[in-house]
Amino acid sequence: MLAGDESAFESFFDAAYPxxxxxxxxxxxxNRDAAGDVAQAAxxxxxxxxxxxxxxxxxxxxxxxxxxxxxxxxHRRNPGRFEVELAEDDREIRAALESLCGSMSEDxxxxxxxxxAASVVQRVLDHLPPRYAEVLxxxxxxxxxxxxxxxxxxxxxxxxxxxxxxxxxxxxxxFHAIAPAWPLETDGRSKP
Amino acid sequence: xxxxxxSEQSPGAGVDRLGQLVKLAGRRPVPDAAQMLHxxxxxxxxxxxxxxxxxxxMSFWLTAAAIAVAALGTIAWLAQRxxxxxxxxxxxxxxxAVTGPLIVTAGGVSRSVTVAGVQLRAGDRIETGADTRTAxxxxxxxxxxxxxxxxxxxxxxxxxMLQHGAAYVDADSAASGAALHIATSVGEVRHTGTQFxxxxxxxxxxxxxxxxxxxxxxxGERWTSRAGELLVLARGHAPERxxxxxxxxxxxxxxxxxxxxxxxGATVPAFLRWVTREQGWTxxxxxxxxxxxxxxxxxxxxIAGLTAEEAxxxxxxxxxxxxxxxxxxxxxxxxx
Numbered sequence: 001m002l003a004g005d006e007s008a009f010e011s012f013f014d015a016a017y018p019x020x021x022x023x024x025x026x027x028x029x030x031n032r033d034a035a036g037d038v039a040q041a042a043x044x045x046x047x048x049x050x051x052x053x054x055x056x057x058x059x060x061x062x063x064x065x066x067x068x069x070x071x072x073x074x075h076r077r078n079p080g081r082f083e084v085e086l087a088e089d090d091r092e093i094r095a096a097l098e099s100l101c102g103s104m105s106e107d108x109x110x111x112x113x114x115x116x117a118a119s120v121v122q123r124v125l126d127h128l129p130p131r132y133a134e135v136l137x138x139x140x141x142x143x144x145x146x147x148x149x150x151x152x153x154x155x156x157x158x159x160x161x162x163x164x165x166x167x168x169x170x171x172x173x174x175f176h177a178i179a180p181a182w183p184l185e186t187d188g189r190s191k192p
Numbered sequence: 193x194x195x196x197x198x199s200e201q202s203p204g205a206g207v208d209r210l211g212q213l214v215k216l217a218g219r220r221p222v223p224d225a226a227q228m229l230h231x232x233x234x235x236x237x238x239x240x241x242x243x244x245x246x247x248x249x250m251s252f253w254l255t256a257a258a259i260a261v262a263a264l265g266t267i268a269w270l271a272q273r274x275x276x277x278x279x280x281x282x283x284x285x286x287x288x289a290v291t292g293p294l295i296v297t298a299g300g301v302s303r304s305v306t307v308a309g310v311q312l313r314a315g316d317r318i319e320t321g322a323d324t325r326t327a328x329x330x331x332x333x334x335x336x337x338x339x340x341x342x343x344x345x346x347x348x349x350x351x352x353m354l355q356h357g358a359a360y361v362d363a364d365s366a367a368s369g370a371a372l373h374i375a376t377s378v379g380e381v382r383h384t385g386t387q388f389x390x391x392x393x394x395x396x397x398x399x400x401x402x403x404x405x406x407x408x409x410x411x412g413e414r415w416t417s418r419a420g421e422l423l424v425l426a427r428g429h430a431p432e433r434x435x436x437x438x439x440x441x442x443x444x445x446x447x448x449x450x451x452x453x454x455x456x457g458a459t460v461p462a463f464l465r466w467v468t469r470e471q472g473w474t475x476x477x478x479x480x481x482x483x484x485x486x487x488x489x490x491x492x493x494x495i496a497g498l499t500a501e502e503a504x505x506x507x508x509x510x511x512x513x514x515x516x517x518x519x520x521x522x523x524x525x526x527x528x
Contacts, residue, residue: 004243013235021223036227043231044238051242121217133220140214168210175213 026119042067132167225377237315281313284349288451292324325449335362358391379410397425439472460486470500478525
Protein backbone atom coordinates (compact mmCIF):
# COMPACT_ATOMS: atom_id res chain seq x y z
CA MET A 1 0.00 0.00 0.00
CA LEU A 2 2.87 2.36 0.82
CA ALA A 3 4.28 1.63 -2.60
CA GLY A 4 1.21 3.25 -4.13
CA ASP A 5 -0.74 0.09 -4.97
CA GLU A 6 -4.26 1.28 -5.69
CA SER A 7 -5.91 -2.08 -5.13
CA ALA A 8 -4.10 -2.44 -1.80
CA PHE A 9 -5.53 0.89 -0.70
CA GLU A 10 -9.04 -0.13 -1.76
CA SER A 11 -8.80 -3.46 0.05
CA PHE A 12 -7.45 -1.80 3.16
CA PHE A 13 -10.16 0.84 3.20
CA ASP A 14 -12.97 -1.63 2.52
CA ALA A 15 -11.79 -3.85 5.34
CA ALA A 16 -10.80 -1.24 7.89
CA TYR A 17 -13.34 1.56 7.68
CA PRO A 18 -16.48 -0.46 8.49
CA UNK A 19 -14.69 -2.02 11.47
CA UNK A 20 -13.60 1.37 12.79
CA UNK A 21 -17.11 2.67 12.19
CA UNK A 22 -18.62 -0.09 14.29
CA UNK A 23 -15.94 0.39 16.91
CA UNK A 24 -16.91 4.05 17.18
CA UNK A 25 -20.64 3.45 16.80
CA UNK A 26 -21.10 1.51 20.01
CA UNK A 27 -19.04 4.08 21.90
CA UNK A 28 -21.03 7.01 20.61
CA UNK A 29 -24.49 5.88 21.62
CA UNK A 30 -25.11 4.50 18.12
CA ASN A 31 -24.97 7.95 16.58
CA ARG A 32 -24.18 7.09 12.96
CA ASP A 33 -23.00 10.54 11.85
CA ALA A 34 -20.60 10.92 14.76
CA ALA A 35 -19.31 7.38 14.25
CA GLY A 36 -18.70 8.04 10.57
CA ASP A 37 -16.72 11.20 11.35
CA VAL A 38 -14.65 9.57 14.08
CA ALA A 39 -13.91 6.52 11.95
CA GLN A 40 -12.91 8.76 9.05
CA ALA A 41 -10.54 10.78 11.22
CA ALA A 42 -9.10 7.56 12.64
CA UNK A 43 -8.44 5.91 9.31
CA UNK A 44 -6.82 9.08 7.94
CA UNK A 45 -4.56 9.32 11.00
CA UNK A 46 -3.69 5.64 10.70
CA UNK A 47 -2.82 6.00 7.03
CA UNK A 48 -0.66 8.98 7.89
CA UNK A 49 1.28 6.79 10.33
CA UNK A 50 1.18 3.63 8.28
CA UNK A 51 4.92 3.41 7.89
CA UNK A 52 5.27 3.19 11.68
CA UNK A 53 3.21 -0.01 11.78
CA UNK A 54 5.66 -2.77 12.58
CA UNK A 55 3.31 -5.69 12.94
CA UNK A 56 3.87 -6.21 16.67
CA UNK A 57 0.15 -5.82 17.18
CA UNK A 58 -2.63 -7.03 14.92
CA UNK A 59 -3.48 -4.43 12.30
CA UNK A 60 -6.99 -4.15 13.68
CA UNK A 61 -5.69 -3.50 17.19
CA UNK A 62 -3.35 -0.87 15.85
CA UNK A 63 -6.16 0.82 13.92
CA UNK A 64 -8.45 0.81 16.94
CA UNK A 65 -5.79 2.70 18.88
CA UNK A 66 -6.27 5.59 16.48
CA UNK A 67 -10.01 5.28 16.84
CA UNK A 68 -9.72 5.49 20.61
CA UNK A 69 -7.69 8.67 20.32
CA UNK A 70 -10.29 10.14 18.01
CA UNK A 71 -13.05 9.12 20.41
CA UNK A 72 -11.26 10.86 23.28
CA UNK A 73 -10.85 13.93 21.10
CA UNK A 74 -14.52 13.76 20.16
CA HIS A 75 -15.59 13.55 23.80
CA ARG A 76 -13.34 16.48 24.67
CA ARG A 77 -14.99 18.54 21.92
CA ASN A 78 -18.47 17.34 22.85
CA PRO A 79 -18.48 16.86 26.62
CA GLY A 80 -21.39 14.80 27.86
CA ARG A 81 -22.50 13.62 24.42
CA PHE A 82 -22.66 9.95 23.53
CA GLU A 83 -20.62 8.79 26.52
CA VAL A 84 -21.04 5.05 26.58
CA GLU A 85 -19.46 2.70 29.09
CA LEU A 86 -18.73 -0.43 27.18
CA ALA A 87 -17.75 -3.70 28.76
CA GLU A 88 -15.46 -4.24 25.83
CA ASP A 89 -13.47 -1.19 26.89
CA ASP A 90 -12.57 -2.92 30.10
CA ARG A 91 -8.83 -3.42 29.87
CA GLU A 92 -9.14 -7.14 30.54
CA ILE A 93 -11.90 -7.71 28.03
CA ARG A 94 -10.14 -5.63 25.45
CA ALA A 95 -7.03 -7.71 25.90
CA ALA A 96 -9.13 -10.83 25.50
CA LEU A 97 -10.71 -9.54 22.34
CA GLU A 98 -7.45 -8.42 20.87
CA SER A 99 -5.35 -11.41 21.77
CA LEU A 100 -8.21 -13.89 21.87
CA CYS A 101 -6.60 -15.49 24.87
CA GLY A 102 -7.84 -13.58 27.90
CA SER A 103 -10.01 -14.79 30.70
CA MET A 104 -13.27 -13.74 32.18
CA SER A 105 -15.54 -16.03 34.02
CA GLU A 106 -18.77 -14.19 34.62
CA ASP A 107 -21.91 -15.31 32.89
CA UNK A 108 -22.68 -13.21 29.86
CA UNK A 109 -26.18 -12.47 31.07
CA UNK A 110 -24.91 -10.92 34.26
CA UNK A 111 -22.73 -8.25 32.75
CA UNK A 112 -23.96 -7.50 29.28
CA UNK A 113 -27.28 -6.14 28.20
CA UNK A 114 -28.52 -7.22 24.83
CA UNK A 115 -27.09 -4.37 22.78
CA UNK A 116 -23.71 -4.58 24.42
CA ALA A 117 -23.73 -8.33 23.95
CA ALA A 118 -24.58 -7.77 20.31
CA SER A 119 -21.69 -5.36 19.95
CA VAL A 120 -19.31 -7.87 21.54
CA VAL A 121 -20.49 -10.60 19.18
CA GLN A 122 -20.04 -8.21 16.29
CA ARG A 123 -16.58 -7.29 17.49
CA VAL A 124 -15.68 -10.96 17.67
CA LEU A 125 -16.87 -11.30 14.08
CA ASP A 126 -14.73 -8.30 13.15
CA HIS A 127 -11.71 -10.07 14.62
CA LEU A 128 -12.25 -13.20 12.55
CA PRO A 129 -10.97 -13.52 9.01
CA PRO A 130 -13.53 -11.63 6.91
CA ARG A 131 -14.63 -14.75 5.03
CA TYR A 132 -15.42 -16.52 8.32
CA ALA A 133 -17.52 -13.61 9.54
CA GLU A 134 -19.38 -13.46 6.22
CA VAL A 135 -20.32 -17.11 6.16
CA LEU A 136 -21.50 -17.00 9.77
CA UNK A 137 -23.71 -14.02 8.99
CA UNK A 138 -25.06 -15.63 5.83
CA UNK A 139 -25.77 -18.86 7.64
CA UNK A 140 -27.28 -17.57 10.88
CA UNK A 141 -28.64 -14.12 10.09
CA UNK A 142 -29.69 -14.57 6.48
CA UNK A 143 -30.58 -18.24 7.03
CA UNK A 144 -28.86 -19.20 3.79
CA UNK A 145 -28.55 -22.95 3.22
CA UNK A 146 -24.99 -24.18 2.89
CA UNK A 147 -25.68 -24.94 -0.76
CA UNK A 148 -26.39 -21.26 -1.39
CA UNK A 149 -23.30 -20.20 0.53
CA UNK A 150 -21.28 -22.60 -1.60
CA UNK A 151 -22.79 -21.14 -4.76
CA UNK A 152 -22.14 -17.59 -3.59
CA UNK A 153 -18.49 -18.39 -2.91
CA UNK A 154 -18.02 -20.59 -5.95
CA UNK A 155 -17.14 -23.55 -3.73
CA UNK A 156 -18.20 -27.16 -3.67
CA UNK A 157 -20.67 -28.10 -0.96
CA UNK A 158 -18.06 -29.97 1.09
CA UNK A 159 -15.66 -27.05 0.92
CA UNK A 160 -18.39 -24.66 2.08
CA UNK A 161 -19.26 -26.99 4.97
CA UNK A 162 -15.63 -27.14 5.92
CA UNK A 163 -15.35 -23.36 5.77
CA UNK A 164 -18.41 -22.99 7.95
CA UNK A 165 -17.00 -25.46 10.44
CA UNK A 166 -13.74 -23.55 10.67
CA UNK A 167 -15.63 -20.29 11.00
CA UNK A 168 -17.74 -21.68 13.85
CA UNK A 169 -14.69 -23.01 15.59
CA UNK A 170 -12.84 -19.72 15.27
CA UNK A 171 -15.85 -17.82 16.55
CA UNK A 172 -16.35 -20.22 19.44
CA UNK A 173 -12.68 -19.98 20.46
CA UNK A 174 -12.68 -16.21 20.28
CA PHE A 175 -15.92 -15.86 22.16
CA HIS A 176 -14.89 -18.41 24.76
CA ALA A 177 -11.81 -16.30 25.46
CA ILE A 178 -14.09 -13.44 26.48
CA ALA A 179 -16.86 -15.31 28.19
CA PRO A 180 -15.73 -18.79 29.08
CA ALA A 181 -18.80 -19.43 31.19
CA TRP A 182 -21.16 -18.75 28.33
CA PRO A 183 -22.03 -22.10 26.77
CA LEU A 184 -21.84 -22.06 23.01
CA GLU A 185 -22.01 -25.80 22.63
CA THR A 186 -25.25 -27.15 21.31
CA ASP A 187 -27.76 -28.20 23.94
CA GLY A 188 -27.93 -31.92 24.40
CA ARG A 189 -24.21 -32.33 23.77
CA SER A 190 -21.58 -32.60 26.44
CA LYS A 191 -18.88 -29.97 26.49
CA PRO A 192 -15.50 -31.08 25.23
CA UNK B 193 -5.74 -31.32 5.34
CA UNK B 194 -8.09 -33.29 7.52
CA UNK B 195 -11.72 -32.34 7.26
CA UNK B 196 -13.83 -32.64 10.35
CA UNK B 197 -17.50 -32.03 9.97
CA UNK B 198 -18.95 -29.75 12.65
CA SER B 199 -21.37 -31.97 14.44
CA GLU B 200 -23.01 -28.96 16.11
CA GLN B 201 -24.67 -28.13 12.81
CA SER B 202 -26.23 -31.53 12.40
CA PRO B 203 -29.99 -31.42 12.17
CA GLY B 204 -31.65 -32.66 15.27
CA ALA B 205 -28.61 -32.06 17.42
CA GLY B 206 -30.50 -29.63 19.64
CA VAL B 207 -30.39 -25.84 20.00
CA ASP B 208 -27.46 -24.29 18.21
CA ARG B 209 -26.40 -21.64 20.71
CA LEU B 210 -23.67 -20.26 18.52
CA GLY B 211 -26.09 -19.74 15.69
CA GLN B 212 -28.61 -18.20 18.07
CA LEU B 213 -26.03 -15.80 19.44
CA VAL B 214 -24.93 -14.64 16.02
CA LYS B 215 -28.55 -14.26 14.95
CA LEU B 216 -29.44 -12.38 18.12
CA ALA B 217 -26.55 -9.98 17.63
CA GLY B 218 -27.75 -9.27 14.12
CA ARG B 219 -25.88 -8.07 11.11
CA ARG B 220 -22.94 -5.83 11.83
CA PRO B 221 -23.88 -2.22 11.15
CA VAL B 222 -22.16 -0.66 8.17
CA PRO B 223 -21.60 2.98 7.33
CA ASP B 224 -23.99 4.30 4.72
CA ALA B 225 -22.81 4.80 1.17
CA ALA B 226 -22.40 8.56 1.53
CA GLN B 227 -20.22 8.12 4.61
CA MET B 228 -18.15 5.53 2.76
CA LEU B 229 -17.72 7.87 -0.18
CA HIS B 230 -16.67 10.78 1.96
CA UNK B 231 -14.33 8.73 4.14
CA UNK B 232 -12.82 6.99 1.12
CA UNK B 233 -12.05 10.34 -0.50
CA UNK B 234 -10.45 11.64 2.68
CA UNK B 235 -8.48 8.43 3.21
CA UNK B 236 -7.37 8.40 -0.41
CA UNK B 237 -6.01 11.91 -0.09
CA UNK B 238 -4.08 11.02 3.02
CA UNK B 239 -2.77 7.88 1.34
CA UNK B 240 -1.70 9.87 -1.74
CA UNK B 241 0.11 12.30 0.51
CA UNK B 242 1.88 9.47 2.36
CA UNK B 243 2.88 7.72 -0.85
CA UNK B 244 4.21 10.93 -2.35
CA UNK B 245 6.10 11.76 0.81
CA UNK B 246 7.56 8.27 0.95
CA UNK B 247 8.48 8.42 -2.69
CA UNK B 248 10.21 11.70 -2.10
CA UNK B 249 11.92 10.36 1.01
CA MET B 250 13.24 7.36 -0.89
CA SER B 251 14.41 9.58 -3.69
CA PHE B 252 16.06 11.79 -1.14
CA TRP B 253 18.08 8.99 0.43
CA LEU B 254 19.06 7.53 -2.88
CA THR B 255 20.18 10.92 -3.93
CA ALA B 256 22.04 11.43 -0.67
CA ALA B 257 23.90 8.18 -1.25
CA ALA B 258 24.81 9.37 -4.68
CA ILE B 259 26.02 12.60 -3.15
CA ALA B 260 28.29 10.77 -0.77
CA VAL B 261 29.85 8.92 -3.67
CA ALA B 262 29.97 11.63 -6.23
CA ALA B 263 30.04 14.72 -4.01
CA LEU B 264 29.27 16.90 -6.97
CA GLY B 265 26.68 19.60 -7.42
CA THR B 266 24.18 17.99 -5.15
CA ILE B 267 22.70 20.91 -3.29
CA ALA B 268 21.39 22.54 -6.41
CA TRP B 269 20.04 19.23 -7.66
CA LEU B 270 18.26 18.55 -4.41
CA ALA B 271 16.70 21.97 -4.41
CA GLN B 272 15.48 21.38 -7.94
CA ARG B 273 14.22 17.91 -7.02
CA UNK B 274 12.39 19.27 -4.01
CA UNK B 275 10.72 21.97 -5.98
CA UNK B 276 9.36 19.40 -8.42
CA UNK B 277 7.46 17.45 -5.77
CA UNK B 278 3.79 17.57 -6.63
CA UNK B 279 1.48 19.26 -4.16
CA UNK B 280 -0.17 16.82 -1.77
CA UNK B 281 -3.56 18.24 -2.67
CA UNK B 282 -3.26 19.32 -6.28
CA UNK B 283 -5.43 22.02 -7.74
CA UNK B 284 -7.93 20.29 -9.97
CA UNK B 285 -10.67 22.83 -10.67
CA UNK B 286 -11.49 26.52 -10.81
CA UNK B 287 -14.68 28.25 -9.79
CA UNK B 288 -15.92 29.93 -12.97
CA ALA B 289 -19.19 31.41 -11.79
CA VAL B 290 -20.82 31.93 -8.41
CA THR B 291 -24.30 33.33 -7.86
CA GLY B 292 -23.95 33.75 -4.09
CA PRO B 293 -21.97 32.52 -1.09
CA LEU B 294 -21.00 28.90 -1.08
CA ILE B 295 -19.00 26.85 1.41
CA VAL B 296 -15.71 25.23 0.49
CA THR B 297 -14.35 22.79 3.05
CA ALA B 298 -10.74 21.68 2.84
CA GLY B 299 -8.93 19.64 5.45
CA GLY B 300 -11.83 20.02 7.85
CA VAL B 301 -11.76 23.82 7.61
CA SER B 302 -14.70 25.57 5.95
CA ARG B 303 -14.70 28.96 4.31
CA SER B 304 -17.27 31.02 2.51
CA VAL B 305 -16.53 31.81 -1.13
CA THR B 306 -18.40 34.50 -3.01
CA VAL B 307 -16.26 35.16 -6.07
CA ALA B 308 -15.20 33.25 -9.15
CA GLY B 309 -11.58 32.43 -9.85
CA VAL B 310 -10.92 30.43 -6.68
CA GLN B 311 -8.77 27.36 -7.22
CA LEU B 312 -10.13 24.10 -5.82
CA ARG B 313 -8.07 21.16 -4.71
CA ALA B 314 -8.61 17.41 -4.59
CA GLY B 315 -10.57 16.62 -1.46
CA ASP B 316 -12.38 19.93 -1.28
CA ARG B 317 -16.08 19.79 -0.55
CA ILE B 318 -18.33 22.39 -2.16
CA GLU B 319 -21.77 23.14 -0.78
CA THR B 320 -24.26 25.50 -2.36
CA GLY B 321 -27.06 27.09 -0.37
CA ALA B 322 -30.75 27.57 -1.06
CA ASP B 323 -30.04 30.56 -3.33
CA THR B 324 -26.63 29.72 -4.67
CA ARG B 325 -25.43 28.02 -7.80
CA THR B 326 -21.92 27.65 -9.06
CA ALA B 327 -19.93 26.54 -12.09
CA UNK B 328 -16.53 24.88 -11.97
CA UNK B 329 -14.06 24.04 -14.67
CA UNK B 330 -12.16 20.82 -14.07
CA UNK B 331 -8.50 20.69 -15.02
CA UNK B 332 -9.31 18.46 -17.98
CA UNK B 333 -11.71 21.09 -19.34
CA UNK B 334 -15.03 19.59 -18.27
CA UNK B 335 -17.57 22.16 -17.03
CA UNK B 336 -19.59 21.24 -13.94
CA UNK B 337 -22.49 23.28 -12.59
CA UNK B 338 -24.06 22.78 -9.21
CA UNK B 339 -27.70 23.54 -8.47
CA UNK B 340 -29.15 24.88 -5.21
CA UNK B 341 -28.60 22.83 -2.06
CA UNK B 342 -25.90 20.65 -3.55
CA UNK B 343 -22.85 19.11 -1.95
CA UNK B 344 -20.00 17.53 -3.90
CA UNK B 345 -16.52 16.37 -3.04
CA UNK B 346 -13.81 16.79 -5.65
CA UNK B 347 -12.19 13.40 -5.27
CA UNK B 348 -9.82 13.85 -8.19
CA UNK B 349 -9.52 15.51 -11.58
CA UNK B 350 -11.74 12.81 -13.00
CA UNK B 351 -14.07 12.01 -10.14
CA UNK B 352 -16.75 13.89 -8.24
CA MET B 353 -18.72 12.53 -5.35
CA LEU B 354 -22.24 13.91 -5.33
CA GLN B 355 -23.56 13.79 -1.77
CA HIS B 356 -26.88 15.45 -2.51
CA GLY B 357 -28.41 17.93 -4.92
CA ALA B 358 -27.72 18.17 -8.63
CA ALA B 359 -24.67 18.49 -10.84
CA TYR B 360 -24.79 19.28 -14.55
CA VAL B 361 -21.83 18.16 -16.61
CA ASP B 362 -20.86 19.65 -19.94
CA ALA B 363 -18.01 17.60 -21.31
CA ASP B 364 -17.73 19.04 -24.77
CA SER B 365 -15.94 16.33 -26.68
CA ALA B 366 -14.59 18.92 -29.10
CA ALA B 367 -12.88 20.78 -26.28
CA SER B 368 -11.88 18.08 -23.85
CA GLY B 369 -10.75 14.51 -23.81
CA ALA B 370 -11.31 14.12 -20.10
CA ALA B 371 -14.02 11.88 -18.76
CA LEU B 372 -15.70 12.66 -15.48
CA HIS B 373 -17.00 9.97 -13.19
CA ILE B 374 -19.74 10.95 -10.75
CA ALA B 375 -20.15 8.72 -7.73
CA THR B 376 -23.27 8.80 -5.57
CA SER B 377 -24.64 6.68 -2.78
CA VAL B 378 -27.06 5.03 -5.22
CA GLY B 379 -24.92 4.50 -8.29
CA GLU B 380 -22.10 5.78 -10.43
CA VAL B 381 -22.34 7.70 -13.68
CA ARG B 382 -19.66 7.53 -16.35
CA HIS B 383 -19.44 9.20 -19.72
CA THR B 384 -17.19 10.64 -22.35
CA GLY B 385 -18.09 13.87 -24.11
CA THR B 386 -21.68 14.71 -23.33
CA GLN B 387 -24.09 16.94 -21.41
CA PHE B 388 -26.09 15.51 -18.57
CA UNK B 389 -27.47 16.18 -15.11
CA UNK B 390 -27.14 13.91 -12.10
CA UNK B 391 -29.56 14.63 -9.28
CA UNK B 392 -29.47 12.79 -5.95
CA UNK B 393 -32.41 13.23 -3.62
CA UNK B 394 -32.10 10.92 -0.66
CA UNK B 395 -31.96 7.42 -2.09
CA UNK B 396 -33.28 8.42 -5.52
CA UNK B 397 -30.82 9.02 -8.34
CA UNK B 398 -32.01 10.78 -11.50
CA UNK B 399 -29.82 11.03 -14.58
CA UNK B 400 -31.02 13.34 -17.37
CA UNK B 401 -29.07 13.19 -20.61
CA UNK B 402 -29.13 16.17 -22.88
CA UNK B 403 -26.50 15.14 -25.42
CA UNK B 404 -24.55 11.93 -26.07
CA UNK B 405 -24.95 9.05 -23.66
CA UNK B 406 -23.91 8.03 -20.17
CA UNK B 407 -23.47 4.72 -18.37
CA UNK B 408 -24.93 4.32 -14.91
CA UNK B 409 -23.75 1.56 -12.62
CA UNK B 410 -25.53 0.53 -9.45
CA UNK B 411 -25.84 -2.66 -7.43
CA GLY B 412 -23.60 -4.48 -9.88
CA GLU B 413 -25.76 -3.62 -12.89
CA ARG B 414 -25.17 -1.19 -15.72
CA TRP B 415 -27.61 0.89 -17.74
CA THR B 416 -27.00 3.20 -20.67
CA SER B 417 -29.00 6.35 -21.01
CA ARG B 418 -29.15 8.44 -24.18
CA ALA B 419 -29.97 12.02 -25.10
CA GLY B 420 -33.55 12.95 -24.31
CA GLU B 421 -33.89 10.32 -21.63
CA LEU B 422 -34.35 10.38 -17.86
CA LEU B 423 -33.21 7.34 -15.90
CA VAL B 424 -34.47 7.03 -12.33
CA LEU B 425 -32.83 4.61 -9.92
CA ALA B 426 -34.18 4.06 -6.42
CA ARG B 427 -33.23 1.39 -3.96
CA GLY B 428 -35.66 -1.49 -3.99
CA HIS B 429 -37.36 -0.37 -7.20
CA ALA B 430 -36.89 -1.27 -10.84
CA PRO B 431 -35.14 1.40 -12.93
CA GLU B 432 -37.49 3.76 -14.70
CA ARG B 433 -36.92 5.50 -18.03
CA UNK B 434 -38.79 8.49 -19.40
CA UNK B 435 -38.44 10.71 -22.43
CA UNK B 436 -37.55 14.31 -21.66
CA UNK B 437 -36.91 17.44 -23.74
CA UNK B 438 -33.30 18.47 -24.19
CA UNK B 439 -34.13 22.15 -23.85
CA UNK B 440 -36.62 24.27 -21.96
CA UNK B 441 -37.49 24.83 -18.31
CA UNK B 442 -36.05 21.53 -17.13
CA UNK B 443 -32.59 22.84 -17.99
CA UNK B 444 -33.05 26.50 -17.26
CA UNK B 445 -31.11 26.42 -13.98
CA UNK B 446 -28.05 25.42 -15.96
CA UNK B 447 -28.15 28.67 -17.94
CA UNK B 448 -28.43 30.70 -14.74
CA UNK B 449 -24.90 29.76 -13.82
CA UNK B 450 -23.30 29.33 -17.24
CA UNK B 451 -19.58 30.09 -17.30
CA UNK B 452 -18.91 33.35 -19.16
CA UNK B 453 -18.15 33.20 -22.86
CA UNK B 454 -15.23 35.34 -24.06
CA UNK B 455 -16.65 37.20 -27.02
CA UNK B 456 -13.60 39.28 -27.81
CA GLY B 457 -11.77 37.62 -30.70
CA ALA B 458 -14.22 34.72 -31.02
CA THR B 459 -15.68 33.75 -34.40
CA VAL B 460 -19.42 33.71 -35.04
CA PRO B 461 -19.51 29.90 -35.37
CA ALA B 462 -17.79 29.55 -31.97
CA PHE B 463 -20.29 31.94 -30.43
CA LEU B 464 -23.25 30.15 -32.00
CA ARG B 465 -21.91 26.80 -30.88
CA TRP B 466 -21.71 28.08 -27.31
CA VAL B 467 -25.28 29.41 -27.46
CA THR B 468 -26.74 26.22 -28.84
CA ARG B 469 -24.91 23.99 -26.36
CA GLU B 470 -26.08 26.17 -23.49
CA GLN B 471 -29.66 26.04 -24.68
CA GLY B 472 -29.77 22.45 -25.91
CA TRP B 473 -30.57 23.55 -29.46
CA THR B 474 -29.27 22.39 -32.81
CA UNK B 475 -27.79 24.94 -35.19
CA UNK B 476 -28.93 25.40 -38.81
CA UNK B 477 -28.33 28.03 -41.50
CA UNK B 478 -31.04 29.12 -43.85
CA UNK B 479 -28.65 28.58 -46.77
CA UNK B 480 -25.31 26.84 -47.11
CA UNK B 481 -23.44 29.88 -48.42
CA UNK B 482 -24.25 31.78 -45.25
CA UNK B 483 -22.37 29.23 -43.15
CA UNK B 484 -19.21 29.89 -45.18
CA UNK B 485 -19.58 33.64 -44.86
CA UNK B 486 -19.99 33.75 -41.06
CA UNK B 487 -16.86 31.65 -40.58
CA UNK B 488 -14.81 34.74 -41.30
CA UNK B 489 -16.57 37.12 -38.93
CA UNK B 490 -14.60 37.86 -35.75
CA UNK B 491 -16.50 39.34 -32.80
CA UNK B 492 -15.42 42.11 -30.44
CA UNK B 493 -16.76 43.33 -27.12
CA UNK B 494 -18.22 41.61 -24.11
CA ILE B 495 -21.42 39.79 -23.25
CA ALA B 496 -20.69 39.67 -19.53
CA GLY B 497 -23.88 39.46 -17.51
CA LEU B 498 -26.03 38.31 -20.40
CA THR B 499 -27.64 34.91 -20.69
CA ALA B 500 -26.96 32.93 -23.84
CA GLU B 501 -30.35 33.91 -25.25
CA GLU B 502 -29.82 37.60 -24.44
CA ALA B 503 -26.32 37.47 -25.95
CA UNK B 504 -27.73 35.98 -29.14
CA UNK B 505 -30.19 38.83 -29.48
CA UNK B 506 -27.45 41.39 -28.84
CA UNK B 507 -24.71 39.98 -31.06
CA UNK B 508 -26.39 38.72 -34.24
CA UNK B 509 -27.67 42.09 -35.50
CA UNK B 510 -24.14 43.51 -35.32
CA UNK B 511 -23.10 40.82 -37.82
CA UNK B 512 -26.01 41.37 -40.18
CA UNK B 513 -27.68 38.17 -39.05
CA UNK B 514 -31.02 37.21 -37.55
CA UNK B 515 -32.28 34.05 -35.93
CA UNK B 516 -35.52 32.22 -35.36
CA UNK B 517 -36.45 29.21 -33.30
CA UNK B 518 -38.38 26.20 -34.52
CA UNK B 519 -38.71 23.85 -31.58
CA UNK B 520 -35.11 22.91 -30.64
CA UNK B 521 -33.66 24.23 -33.90
CA UNK B 522 -31.95 27.61 -34.06
CA UNK B 523 -32.00 28.84 -37.66
CA UNK B 524 -29.63 31.62 -38.70
CA UNK B 525 -30.47 33.86 -41.66
CA UNK B 526 -29.01 36.96 -43.27
CA UNK B 527 -30.48 40.17 -41.80
CA UNK B 528 -32.84 42.38 -43.75
